[in-house]
Structures are given as C-alpha cells and as structure tokens.
Amino acid sequence: MHPDWRWAMRYGSRQFWLVGILIWVGCSPGPVTTKNKAPIPVEVSPVIVREATDYAEFTGRTIAQETVEVRARISGYLQEVVFQEGQKVKEGDLLYKIDQRPYQVALEQAQSRVVEAESQIQSAISQKLQRAAEEERRQAELILAQKSYDRTKSLADQGASTANARDTAEANLSTAKSGLTAAQADMEFSLSMIATAEASANTARSAVDSAKLNLEYTELRAPISGRIGKTSVTRGNLIQSGDLGSGPVLTTIVSINPIYVEFDVDEGTVLKVHHLIRDGKADRAVAGSAPVSFGLADEQGFPHEGLMTFAENRLSATTGTLRVRGTFDTGDNEILPGLFARVRVPIGKPHQVALISDRAVISDLGEKIVYVVNDKHEVVPRPVKLGQMHFGLRAVEEGLKSGDRVIVNGVQRVAPGAVVEEKEVAMPGDKAAATSPVPAVTPATATPAPAKAETPAQGDAQPAPPQK
Incomplete structure (x- = not known):
C-alpha cells in the first residue's frame, strides 16, 4: 500500500473519532439547574367522615296493586257505554248498561209467583183453623160418648139397663173415636199443605232475589278505583255471559x-x-x-x-x-x-365512611389514585379503593383516613413529589353541607363527627366504579 494511502486512512480515522466526540458533547444535556420552582397553586379539601348506609x-x-277484568254476568244487548276510555273511575261508577226489559219482566213474574205462594199459605192456614175446630168437636164427642158408655155399662152390670142400650153406647163410642182420628188426619194434611205452600213461597222469593240480581247485573259498575282501559264492545252488540269467568273481557281497570x-x-x-x-x-x-x-x-x-x-x-x-x-x-x-x-x-346498618369528591380521583393503569398533600406541602399519591356515592360524594373504603387533605382542583397540574401552595376549600359536591350543615372530621381531629342519617339524594344513583 502506498504511504500516502496509509497516512490518509490514519488521519481520516482520527478525524472520525474527533467528530464523534464533538457531536456527543454538543448533544449532551447542559448542567442541571438547582434553582427551586415556584409552588403550584392547588385547592385541597379535608377528607369528610360521616355516617352512611350502603345500598x-x-x-x-x-x-x-289490583287489576280487574270487567265481564258481564248476564247476557243481553248493550244499551250504553257510560265511561270514556282511559279515564279515572271510582269504585261503584257505572260503566255499561245492558237492556233491562227482559230481566224486569222476569222479576215481575217471580214476584207474582211469590204472591201466589203466599196466597196458598193463607188458604192452607184457613183450612188448618177449620180442621182444628173439627178436631176439637170430635174430641168433645169422644169424651161424651165415653161417659155415656161407662154409665150404660155400669147400669147394665147392675141389671138396671138393657144389653141393647149398652151396645148402642159402645157403638157411639167407637164412632166418636173414628171421627177424632179422621179429624186428626185432616189436621196433619193441613199442616203439610202449609209446609208445601211455605216451601213454594221460599222458592218464589229466591227466584225474586235471583231476578233482582240479574236486573242489577244489567248495570256493570267498577269493582275498584283506578284507571280504565279500552272497551272491547260498543252499543248495540249482544254480550254473552260465561260461567267461571269464561265470558269476554269488556275492559280492564288497574289501580x-x-x-x-x-x-x-x-x-x-x-x-x-x-x-x-x-x-x-x-x-x-x-x-x-x-x-x-x-x-x-x-x-x-x-x-x-x-x-x-x-x-x-x-x-x-x-x-x-x-x-x-x-x-x-x-x-x-x-x-x-x-x-x-x-x-x-x-343492605347494612349505618357506619362511618370516608367521603371525597370524584374530582379528586384519577386513574392510572386501572388503579384509582388520590393526591394527598403532606405537612411539607408535597404531593403524595395514595392508591384508594372506592365505594358507593353518599351525599353526592364518593366513599373511600381503603387508602384514606381522617385528617388527610386531598387535591380537588389542580390535579392535572401536579405530579408526585411536587411542592404545592394549597388553598383549603369545602369538599365539592357535598350535598349534605349544601342543604344543612353536617359536622365533618377536619385535619385537626381524627374523631369522626356525628351526622344525620343519610337520605336518598338526587344524583346518588351512580354505582361505584369497578375495582381492579
């Protein structure tokens, strides 16, 4: 390799490492400032402890509570529908009118039969009185015949009377006995005639009562008070009654x-x-x-x-x-x-429960967290287990205690460990405090204050968030 190439590679490699060092130095963060940030303003509220009941x-x-199907008890042509569909009715109000004429005639016929039966009773009583008199007369004749026979027989036994006279007296006694027996039989017949006439009269009176009921049933009245429904039949139609509620439903009433x-x-x-x-x-x-x-x-x-x-x-x-x-x-x-x-x-007895506003609750990966401010004005995250709503506030079953102060406004501006400048306010959403002051536990005391028993409040219908 040429010496110039070796120098170039050696020099280029040194330049590469120098450039890398300069880039690392230029991209590295600057020195961390030690100047303290200003406290973050937030609003806090002390945890409220009150007596409440779980639901x-x-x-x-x-x-x-009551539902009635209106049915006809008798058959007949409908004359009138008295009510208006959907209106309120009171017990006893007239609803329907069925033609009364056939049932009025039946009532009059039954009443005439009662009069006839009572007339038969009076006739039987008259016969009874006559036969009673006849029985008394026969009784007197028997007594007289008995005395005549006894006297004649005594004289005949003494020889002072003839046997013929004794036989005549004995025959008269037998005739008197037969007459009394017949009179007594007639009396018993009269009594049986009276009983028969009275039974017929009672049957006729029952027929009158039945006819009166049928006539009364031509007016269908409301059996209960409530609101009436739609009618299934109109004027002029034939209504059929039914045994054991088998007739058609004319309308319904609900209490x-x-x-x-x-x-x-x-x-x-x-x-x-x-x-x-x-x-x-x-x-x-x-x-x-x-x-x-x-x-x-x-x-x-x-x-x-x-x-x-x-x-x-x-x-x-x-x-x-x-x-x-x-x-x-x-x-x-x-x-x-x-x-x-x-x-x-x-679903339980009243018990003491910690209450906070839903504003104070945040979610972190499915976990419910509340930011608590400690004595050093620092934000401390506190995992909590939430319960039901009471007095417009959320119950905390685990994680908070009396005296804790939770952030209710400014939760989004803080993070764990941040220093805050807190302003204490009333717990937002406290409906009990808005209507009538309810003593609550403050940071100065850890003893739950007494409170009136919880009453259902508007907006308390939301169930507790599901716990993970």
Whole structure:
C-alpha cells in the first residue's frame, strides 16, 4: 500500500473519532439547574367522615296493586257505554248498561209467583183453623160418648139397663173415636199443605232475589278505583255471559295508588346480606318495615320512598334471583303500571365512611389514585379503593383516613413529589353541607363527627366504579 494511502486512512480515522466526540458533547444535556420552582397553586379539601348506609341497586317494573277484568254476568244487548276510555273511575261508577226489559219482566213474574205462594199459605192456614175446630168437636164427642158408655155399662152390670142400650153406647163410642182420628188426619194434611205452600213461597222469593240480581247485573259498575282501559264492545252488540269467568273481557281497570314495584335480587347480593346479618352488620328484614326507594327512567336519584312488603320464599332456579316487592304511596303523582324503575335498597346498618369528591380521583393503569398533600406541602399519591356515592360524594373504603387533605382542583397540574401552595376549600359536591350543615372530621381531629342519617339524594344513583 502506498504511504500516502496509509497516512490518509490514519488521519481520516482520527478525524472520525474527533467528530464523534464533538457531536456527543454538543448533544449532551447542559448542567442541571438547582434553582427551586415556584409552588403550584392547588385547592385541597379535608377528607369528610360521616355516617352512611350502603345500598344495592336493581332494576324492576311498576305493577298495579289490583287489576280487574270487567265481564258481564248476564247476557243481553248493550244499551250504553257510560265511561270514556282511559279515564279515572271510582269504585261503584257505572260503566255499561245492558237492556233491562227482559230481566224486569222476569222479576215481575217471580214476584207474582211469590204472591201466589203466599196466597196458598193463607188458604192452607184457613183450612188448618177449620180442621182444628173439627178436631176439637170430635174430641168433645169422644169424651161424651165415653161417659155415656161407662154409665150404660155400669147400669147394665147392675141389671138396671138393657144389653141393647149398652151396645148402642159402645157403638157411639167407637164412632166418636173414628171421627177424632179422621179429624186428626185432616189436621196433619193441613199442616203439610202449609209446609208445601211455605216451601213454594221460599222458592218464589229466591227466584225474586235471583231476578233482582240479574236486573242489577244489567248495570256493570267498577269493582275498584283506578284507571280504565279500552272497551272491547260498543252499543248495540249482544254480550254473552260465561260461567267461571269464561265470558269476554269488556275492559280492564288497574289501580293507581298505592303501586307495587317488583325487582329481582341476584344471588350474590342475597348471600352478602345473609353474611351481614350473621355478622351483626345488618338487621333481618321484616315485611312492611324495610325501606326501599325507586326512580323512573326520566327521574334523578330515587325520589319515591316506600317499604318492602314481600320477598319470595326461594330463588328462581332458572334466573338465580329472588323476587322482591316494594309498596309505594305515590299520592297525587300517578305512576302507570309497567314502567321501568331503578330500585335502591339498604343492605347494612349505618357506619362511618370516608367521603371525597370524584374530582379528586384519577386513574392510572386501572388503579384509582388520590393526591394527598403532606405537612411539607408535597404531593403524595395514595392508591384508594372506592365505594358507593353518599351525599353526592364518593366513599373511600381503603387508602384514606381522617385528617388527610386531598387535591380537588389542580390535579392535572401536579405530579408526585411536587411542592404545592394549597388553598383549603369545602369538599365539592357535598350535598349534605349544601342543604344543612353536617359536622365533618377536619385535619385537626381524627374523631369522626356525628351526622344525620343519610337520605336518598338526587344524583346518588351512580354505582361505584369497578375495582381492579
């Protein structure tokens, strides 16, 4: 190799390494500044500790307490439909009128039969009185004949009377006995005639009662109060009655107030409540005493409050759920049957719980984190386990304690370890504080302050975020 080439390669290699060093030096970061940054302004709120009750939420449907299918009890031509479809009706209101004339005639005929039967009774009674008098006369004749026979026989035995006179007296006695027997038979016949006439009268009276009922049934009246549905028959049509409810349904009526809400409780919640009762953290529900609330699809929260009045005695093998019913007095706020309902039921005794605003919660790879400011004004990340909503705030089951201060405004501007300049504010979203002040734990004390029992609040319908 030529010496010039060897020099060029040696010199070029040195230049390459020199350029590399210069590039590395030029791209390396400059010296780290040691000047402290200004504290980041944030708003913090102390963790609130209050007494609250955990709830379980379900979906259900509103159901009428009473539902009646209106059917005709007698057949006939419909004269009039008295109501307007869809209107409210009261128990006893007239709904339909069936032609009454055939049933009015039947009633009059039955009443005439009663009069005839009562006349027969009076005739039988008159005959009885006559035959009673005849029986008394026959009784008197028998007594007289008996005395005459006794006297004649005594005289004949003494030889003072003839045998012919004795025989005549004996014949008269026998005739008197036969007459009395016949009179007594006539009396028994009269009594049987009276009984027959009275039975006929009773049958006629029953026929009158039946005819009156049939005449009454020509006016179909509302058996319950509520809202009536569509009529299936119009004026002039023949209505056929049916035995045991087999006749056609003319219309339906559903009650309005109170109303039922039925919902299904899943097996997991049933077991959870069972364990809470076993551990003394919940009371055993008694029908008519356990509270329950619900809200409709277009309502916020659970504004309607009532009581649990029924729970099935077993879980469905098909769905694995327990059917439960709540009863609600809706007052003037009419709620139709069949509406979708969101139901909330308390599942434990009131207990102390830490509460924060949802603003303070951030997500990091599926983990829920809250930024806490320590005594050095530094941001400390705190993993938390979230629970349900209470008083418009989120319950924290694990990760926070009384006295912690959490960042509620400015979370996006800080990072762990950052120094902040905090401004203490009331916990955002605290509905209890907005309506009536509820004492809460502050950083100066670690003892939970008493609070009024939680009541369902608007906006508390959101379930706790799923935990990872």
